[in-house]
Structures are given as structure tokens and as C-alpha cells.
Amino acid sequence: MSKFTQFFSNKVVFTATLLIVLCLGVWLYFFIREGEKKNSMDAMRAIPADAAIVLRVNDLNKLTRKMNSDGELAQLMASESLLGKMRGTLSYVIDTLAPKNVAVGDLIQQPLWFSAHVFGSELSFLYSLNLPENLYLSDVKQIVDLLAHSAYVPNELSYDDEKIVTFKHADIEVFHASVVRRVLVISPSRVLVEMAIRQAKSPASLADNASFVQASQTAGAHVDANLYVNHQQLPRIMPLYLNAPYSRQLGFVSRAGTFTVLDAEMRHEALQLNGFLFFDASAPSYFSVLAKQKSQKLTTFDMLPRSADAALCLGITDARQLLDAYDDFRERQQTAVAARRDTLVQLKKKVGESADKFFVSLYPAELCVAHVPMVGLVEKDTRFIVLKSNKIDAARTAMKNIVANAAKAEDKQEKDFVKKDNMSNGEPLTIYRNPAQGLISALQGDLFSACNDAYFTFIGEYIIFGSSQVAMREFALAALLKKTLSQSIDLSEYTTSESNMLIYVNPAKGDALVQSLMKSDIQKMLKKSPLVAASHGMGLQLRMMNDKVYCNAFFKVAPKVDEKQQRSQGMNLGFEVKLDAPIAAAPWVVKNHKNGQKEIFVQDKNNTLYLIDNQGVLLWKRQIDEPVMGRVQQVDFYRNNKLQLLFNTRTKMYMLDRLGRNVEKFPIALASPAAAPMAVFDYDRSRDYRYFVPCEDRKIRAYERNGKPLTGFSPEVAFSTITQSPMHVRARDKDYIVVADNQRVHILNRKGEERVRVKEAVPVAVTRGLYVEYGPKGDAVRLVTTDAEGNLVFVYFDGSVEHTKLKSKSNEHHYFDYVSKGASSTYVVMDDKELRAYEPSLKMRFSHSFKRPVRMIPQVFTPMANVEVYSVYVEDEQKAYLLNGNGSVLDNFPVKAVAPLLVDNLRDSKTSYSVLACDENGFLSCYNVAQ
Helix, strand or coil: CCHHHHHHHCHHHHHHHHHHHHHHHHHHHHHHHCHHHHCCCCHHHHCCCCCCEEEEECCHHHHHHHHCCCCHHHHHHHHCHHHHHHHHHHHHHHHHHHHHCHHHHHHCCCCEEEEEEEECCEEEEEEEEECCCCCCHHHHHHHHHHHHCCCCEEEEEEECCEEEEEEEECCEEEEEEEEECCEEEEECCHHHHHHHHHHHCCCCCHHHCHHHHHHHCCCCCCCCEEEEEECCCHHHHHHHHECHHHHHHCCHHHHHCCEEEEEEEECCCEEEEEEEEECCCCCCCHHHHHCCCCCECCCHHHCCECCCCEEEEEECCCHHHHHHHHHHHHHHHCCCHHHHHHHHHHHHHHHCCCHHHHHHHCCEEEEEEEECCCCCCCHHHCEEEEEEECCHHHHHHHHHHHHHHHHHHCCCCHHHHEEEEECCCCCEEEEEECCCCCHHHHHHCHHHCCCCCCEEEEECCEEEEECCHHHHHHHHHHHHCCCEHHHHCCCHHHHCCCECEEEEECCCCCCCHHHHCECHHHHHHHHHCHHHHCEEEEEEEEEEECCEEEEEEEEEECCHHHHHHHHCCCEEEEEEEECCCCECCCCEEEECCCCCCEEEEEEECCCEEEEEECCCCEEEEEECCCCCEEEEEEECCCCCCCCEEEEECCCEEEEECCCCCECCCCCEECCCCECCCCEEECCCCCCCCEEEEEECCCCEEEECCCCCECCCCCCCCCCCCECCCCEEEEECCEEEEEEEECCCEEEECCCCCEEECCCCCCCCCCCCCCEEEECCCCCEEEEEEECCCCCEEEEECCCCEEEECCCCCCCCCCEEEEECCHHHCEEEEEECCEEEEECCCCCEEEEEECCCCCCCCCEEEEEECCEEEEEEEECCCCEEEEECCCCCECCCCCEECCCCCEEECCCCCCCEEEEEEECCCCEEEEEEEEC
């Protein structure tokens, strides 16, 4: 027997061999079953390399839920026909098909790749995603059968050893699909599916592109989507949507970088994108020009009129280096070099030195070009250049010198180059004719050549260049009145941090520049789009970071409530002022002693004070340490008919002059923290003021006019916790100082001695207050408050006390307010959710119920003759209501607010009054309510 036979005759060896064969057989069976899995790859590799835009949706379920939310952006997207259909399809797949079909459910858990490709004069799209590991091709066919039952007719054809299924609906080819290397590819274009099949079998793809790999390494994994932009392919997309001249001019975008990747997140009112643009530092690109400029907080948007619909702002930290880098960039590009040199030679003659040296002498910190449509301006006058200077005095001198030199060279007087004008509000304005037209465009490129800089003027630290005197005047007026871009919309999404460049466009505005660049059919589509109409704008912030650029982009829409407020006929927006933070209390109205007009004094939550005139012009702002307590009062400290602002915080007493500066020895530190707002008494109207501050140590600190402690005022009574400001009351030719604490009412004389002993204890709660009632002749008759059950309590100046029950009983924590207008005085009770107003006869004038509890004292205002309104702030809703004299809510109310309203007739109008409200973004809005 041979050795081979002897080997197998051994039973042990034979059994072992048999087991090995069986194992190999089982393994071979599963290898064949799983073969389609082993030949798999990432779906990204099936995307043809000529993709201009690639989008990776990380969680289709999550994104679909956001698209179906009640957010402003989601609702507007649903109103768009294409996006609405997409939302409906996704919802059907996820909510209806997926629960019924395991294959669909498994498939939609995979990341979805979406890519855009240019074919001739059209843009085609490809969808690709991996088949999950537990999904076989046979399972995918279940989906085909599912579609067949939905009136889609499949037709299967072979291509490059793969199957392409074409789905028809009513004999029209709708889309094509194939599975190659376990990647499902779908497209309305059969050619694109064929390209994807070939790409999947190619050894190289976008996934191997060094720039793409570099970009993908920064992509976030837990965001809604990742957006990739292939700069080399962008020039092929632009001619599809832009008019020919503009698509050529914007060709520089392809040279700006290699790939950009942005993490996209859909929010309630905005689409936010953050990521990086990568560029080759060794190749000529505009970002290589900016590479050595430091990022900074750019502020020119604070100057642009709010009608601006497109603007680009460039930060400059080293003007000399910027110009040298730009010269090198233009030389390497070989772009109109000779013509530019000729222009620079001509400019040297006009400015008396090289153009770049003159530009440096302006100490530029920011440079902005903007499109600003305004009423009365023709299109050629709507483009402006704004230069912010670090040394505006030096810049003024330099610009005025070239005007003087030009006048001398032309044998003219300097006044021939200067126009002194007045704006529509009477403010003076000096406009200069610019002898050095084209200076900035010659130094900074064609982007600035769209502006005809024939004139210039100075506004603060800015130099404004424009094409006409009318345009300059309108621009300056908007800046002076603070009707600026940053005041009208919230740009904090991308203007609060440091950057090198800001770009802003708003396609929603009537004469929007971005729409004029588009082809006519695209313009028509944009004009009909609800999403575009509601846009607050699109912004892009760029910050240099070595070989890449950090990008922060957003698209924001306006809340519907804002549209209602601003477009209503009964209440028009007078002005808006952007504060650094929302306010914590209602504003105060103060008087301008120079012109007698009313102004607005307000404090935000960061304790910054602002003085704003009745046109919305911010006059000054100042930071202090603590919130203002109570109301702001005005005194004539110097007795020269000039008024100062007086108020206290918890630890200090302040007096500010008209410019926001401290007066002499103020602020004065309090010996004990204040327990309530201060009071100011001028007993004989001699302007010999006395200041009284209730303190937490249960004492009242009194001060003379100049802030020195007041001698002669020494209360003998022991106060409990003082709940409100002391009051000076004159009744029956006698002076009374009334102090209310949480135990009783004290009626004192000027020295602090008890003048009248109140016959019973009348506790005064902080929420209910103590008020003075006056008779027909203006004499103080009695004091009024409420008790714990909401009954009226009257305290007379002979010490007697009277209790009067109201019809409705209130809980202990109700609020009480009183408005004295002689015979038409009103008692106001806010009891949890119900507001009740009573006439002097105690007959209920009205009651009004709110949905949520009210935790602040309602305010009653009489802004005009025969007009009485009730302001109620509901903190739980972040809304402020305004009711008329019969308890009905006024049209267009409530409004969004973070604090109670201020109601006043700021301009002494006979047809409307003003309502001031501040929203959560710090926008203080003044609405004009028609009478």
C-alpha cells in the first residue's frame, strides 16, 4: 500500500480531513452569498469627478423632521413648489414606506450623497448611497416592486456588466437607478448614472483628490449636512444662471481656492454654514493677497444705509503689505497690467505722490463697496465706496490737500471743489469733488470700479465716495439717523467675531443687485419665491488661517410677526436702534434742554446706558456697573436751564450731563445699598434740590443738591423694609414727606419728624404701591393703596383710614396702579391673569383676561388728548399688549418684547403716538400708532 493510501487508512486522519472539507464548503457557501458585500466601496467613489457641488446628508430622518417643523425657515421652504414636493416625498418615504418595508427602512439610515454636474446648458443631479450590510440586492428589488405598484414602470437594461433600471411614469422617463459595488446611484439623467458606473470602477475618484481629502478631514459628522464646493468646476455653473458679463467677471471664484467644505445646520429662522476654504498659497489667488492681514472686528456695516442689498467689506491691518501683495498678484495674473500702470501714472500727478503711498497716508482700516438703492437715486448713483480710517484727522488733511492742489492746478478757487449743503433734517454737510477718481479701483481691483467715486464726504471716522451730491446727501442722512443695515436686521450671526472680509447680499429687496445679475427666467423665479421675499439676507464671513480660510455663512428669514408689525397700516415702524443687548426695563422719556424735544434714555441687560433722540439717532452710550432703580429724573443742577440726568443704582447715585459725563462729585457711593428708587424734592421750586434714598439698613439717606449729606433731616420713627420712593406731597399749604414700608404709612415733615400719626397700620406691598389722589383744584386729597384682598385703602392727611371693597376679590399677590386725571381717575388691579379697571365711582370700566399670569404692574398711559391705553407685559410669553380704554387689545398687538412698553407722543403729533418695544436681539423699535 502506498504511503498515500496508508495515510487515509488512518481513521483519525480521515475524520479530520472530512471536517476540514465540510468547513471549507460552508465557508465557500457564505463567501458566494456574501460576494456582493465583499465587492463594496464608499458611495463617495461613485460620484463623477467633474462634480461642481457635492452634498452629504448625514441623517436623513433628522433633516426631514426639521423640514417638517413649524420653524419660519421650514414653513417658507414648504411654500416653494420644488422644496415642498421634496419635503412631501421625504416625509412619505420616512413616515409611510419605511415602517412598512424593511429594505426602505434600512436604506434611509445611510448617509446620502448628492452631487451637481454640468451637461451643456443644464445642471444634472446624482444621488448615491451605500447599501447597508444586512441589505441584499434581492431586497432592493422589493423597492423596485414597491415603485411598480405606485404607477412607476421599471425597464431593466445592461450597461458595462451592470443593470440600469429606468422608471417611467405615464411613458415619461422619470429617473434611472443602478447598484454598482453595493452603491445605489439614482439620477434623472441616464448619462450621469452611466458615468457613475464607470467612475465606481475607476481606480481614482474625487475621494483621492488631495484637495478634497484635505477638505473632508475638517467636515463635521454630527451636523445636518456637509457641503463641498469644487472651485475648478464653478465657472461651468455660473453661465447657467448669470448674465454673460457677470459670469465672466465672477470667474475669479474658480481661482479663489481648490475646495470649500461647509457644515450645514438648519435652524428655526436660518440656515447656518461653517467650514473652510482651501487654497494653494503658491498659486496666484486673492486670498494670497490677504494672507498676511490680521483678522479684526469689521464695523462698516454700522454705517451702510439699511436699504443696502449687497456689500463687501475688507479688513486692512497693514496697508503697505496689502498693496505690495496685490501688485504681485496682478503681475502674476498678467491682467491688464499695462493699463493699470498708465492709470497709476495719471493718479500720481493728481495726488502729488505715488497712488499707493497716498492710500497708505489715509490709514485705511476697512474698505467697503456697497450697492445702496434709495428713493430718488438712479441706478448709477446707488454704488458707494466707504473707507474707515484709523486716523481720520490725518486722512481728512490728505484728502483736502489733493482738493486744494487740484484747484491750484486748474487755476480755480478751492470753493469750486466744495459744496456746503444741508440734509433734509437741517444738518450741515460738506461734499467735495474728488480729483483722484479711480484711485481705489486702480489699487484694489475691478470690484471697486463699479462705483463712480466723483465725490466724497466725511462722516465720523469714515470717508464716503459716491457718484453725485444727491447720493452723498441721502447716504449721510441715513447714517446720521442710524437708519443703517446693522440697525435694521440682526447681523450678529457673523459680524460679532473677527474676520478679514464680510460679504452681504439680500435678494428680497426691490432693486436687489443680486437679482439684476441673473438671467431673466431666474429673476422671475426669484421674484415669485416666498423664501426670497422673506429673506433677511445672506452673509459670508471670511477669516484667514494660513493655507485655508474659515467661512461662516448664513441665510436668514424674517419672522412673520415682524412683517405684520412693520407693514400694518395702523402702526408703522418709525425707527429701530440696535442695542448691544436686550433691555431689562422699559425706557424713560427725557427732555433735551437745547431744543425742547423729547429723547429716549434706556439701559440694556449689560448695564449700558443709551441716549437716543426722537428720530432714532444714538447720541451716546455708556457702561455702568449696575441696573438703574426706578425712574430717571432730570434736574437743573447748575441753575442755568440745562438739564442733567439723575438716578440711583443699588450702590451709587449718578448724575450725568447731556453728553453722558459725570457731574462734579458724582457718582456718590451709598453708605448702605438702596432698597428702593431715590426721590428728588424741590420744595419751593428754587432748584435747591434734596435727594432721598431708602436703604437696606432701613434708613433714608438724604443729600443736598451738591451730593453732600443733608443735615436737619433725622427721622425719629423706625422704618421697616421701605417698599417705594419717598413722596413729597403738598396739601392744605403744608409739606408732607410720605414714606411707605411693608408695615405702615409714615407721614413726616421736612425734618423727618412725624407730622401725622396714621391711626392704623397700613402695610404697602412692593407690587401694590401707594399713590396720591388729587382733587379738582390740584390739591392732594388722600393716599390710596390696596390690601391683601384687593380692597381699596385710603389714608387721609389727618391720619384717618378708610377701607372700600371692590366688587371682585383679588389674591394676595395682585398688582395695583392708579392714574390720577381728576374726575376720570382710574384704579387698576392686575389679579393673576385678569386686568380690571375701575372708575372713581368704583364701577368696573372693563376687565380683560390673559392666557398666562402677569407678573408686572400694568402701566396706564395718556399719550394724546382723549387717549388712554393700558400696557401689560406678559413675561412668560415674551409679549407686550396694549389695550384701549374699553379693554380691547389694539390692532397689531401684542408685539414681541423682553420688557414693558414705553408709550409717549415723542414728536407731539396730532395724528399718532409712539410705542417703544425691544426684542430679544436688542432691537429697540419705535412704532407710530395712528389715532
